[in-house]
Amino acid sequence: MYTRAVTRTAAPLLLLALACAPQAASETATSETSAATTQDPGPSATTTGTTEQTTTSTLTTTASGQTTSTPTTTDATATTGEPCQDPETCPPACDTQLQNCPKGQKCTGIKPGLDTPYIGTACVPDNAGAGAPPGALCFTGADGQDTCGPASMCVQFGTGEGACVPFCAGPANAPTCADPALVCASIDHLWPIALCVPTCDPLAYDCPDAGLGVSVMACTPASVGFGCVLRGNLDAAAPGEPCDDHRDCSGPALCAPTDRVFGCTHPNGCCAAYCDRSDPASCPPGPGDQLCVPYYTAPRDAPPGLADLGLCTLP
Numbered sequence: 343m344y345t346r347a348v349t350r351t352a353a354p355l356l357l358l359a360l361a362c363a364p365q366a367a368s369e370t371a372t373s374e375t376s377a378a379t380t381q382d383p384g385p386s387a388t389t390t391g392t393t394e395q396t397t398t399s400t401l402t403t404t405a406s407g408q409t410t411s412t413p414t415t416t417d418a419t420a421t422t423g424e425p426c427q428d429p430e431t432c433p434p435a436c437d438t439q440l441q442n443c444p445k446g447q448k449c450t451g452i453k454p455g456l457d458t459p460y461i462g463t464a465c466v467p468d469n470a471g472a473g474a475p476p477g478a479l480c481f482t483g484a485d486g487q488d489t490c491g492p493a494s495m496c497v498q499f500g501t502g503e504g505a506c507v508p509f510c511a512g513p514a515n516a517p518t519c520a521d522p523a524l525v526c527a528s529i530d531h532l533w534p535i536a537l538c539v540p541t542c543d544p545l546a547y548d549c550p551d552a553g554l555g556v557s558v559m560a561c562t563p564a565s566v567g568f569g570c571v572l573r574g575n576l577d578a579a580a581p582g583e584p585c586d587d588h589r590d591c592s593g594p595a596l597c598a599p600t601d602r603v604f605g606c607t608h609p610n611g612c613c614a615a616y617c618d619r620s621d622p623a624s625c626p627p628g629p630g631d632q633l634c635v636p637y638y639t640a641p642r643d644a645p646p647g648l649a650d651l652g653l654c655t656l657p
Contacts, residue, residue: 584608
C-alpha cells in the first residue's frame with residue numbers, strides 16, 4: 343500500500359522534483375504521479391534464506407571534504423523475520439549506485455514509516471514502461487516499492503509526499519549523474535543509498551526550498567561539493583543537537599562527529615553549523631569555545647567558491 347500525500351509541503355517538493363527532472367521531462371513532472379502499478383515484491387535480503395555474494399559501495403567524506411565510494415563484497419546470508427537494521431550483521435541486499443538486482447528490478451531504500459530512518463535496501467519491481475520519470479511526484483510503500491521508474495526511487499518528506507530522485511551511476515569509486523546540473527550524494531550513513539540531487543552552496547543555502555518559510559531540505563556533502571537532500575521531517579535538529587545523518591540537521595548544518603561538538607554524547611554525532619572563515623562573527627558565541635574550523639584541510643581541495651567554508655566546532 344502506498345502512502346498518500348498531504349498537501350502542505352507540495353511547493354518545496356515540486357521544486358525538488360523539477361530540479362531533479364531531466365530537461366525533456368520537466369513538463370511531465372507532475373503528470374505521472376501514480377502511473378506505476380503494484381506488483382509482487384521481488385527477492386529481498388530480509389526475507390530470503392539463501393546465501394549470496396553481494397557487492398555494495400560505501401560513500402564516505404574524507405578530511406578534504408570529498409565524498410568517495412568504496413566497493414565491498416560480502417557473502418550475505420539473509421534472515422527471516424524482522425527487517426535487518428544493522429549492516430554489520432546483515433549486509434545490504436543491494437546497492438542503489440551499482441544497481442545489482444535481477445533483471446526487471448531496481449535497488450531502492452526501505453523506509454517503513456514516514457518519520458523512521460531507512461532500515462536497509464531491497465530489490466523491488468522497476469516499473470519499466472509504466473513508472474514515473476525522475477522529477478515526478480510519487481508514492482512509496484513500506485517495502486520499498488514505489489511509483490517511480492527504473493532510473494529513480496521515491497524519496498519522501500515526513501508528510502508522505504515524495505519526488506522521484508534519480509540514482510547515481512558510474513563505477514563505485516567515481517559516482518556520476520546523467521544530468522550535469524546534479525551531484526551524487528549519500529542520503530544515509532548506514533545503507534548504500536546514493537542519489538543525484540541539486541547542487542547547493544552551504545553558506546548561501548540556495549536549495550529549492552530557500553525562501554519558502556519552511557526548510558525541508560539540507561545542504562549535505564556530496565561527491566563534489568554539496569547537494570540538496572530532502573529531510574525526513576520538519577523537526578530538524580539545531581546545532582549541538584543529536585543527529586544520525588546530515589539530513590537530520592537544519593539546512594545550513596551537517597552531522598559532525600561526537601568529539602567535535604561541545605557537550606555532544608550521541609554516538610553518531612551532533613549538528614554543527616557551517617560558517618564563513620572570512621567573517622569572524624560567522625560562529626555565534628557558545629559554550630566550549632567553538633571556532634570556525636576549516637572544512638577543507640587544504641585550500642586546493644575546495645571547490646570554487648568554498649575555500650573559506652568552515653564548521654562551527656571544537657578546535
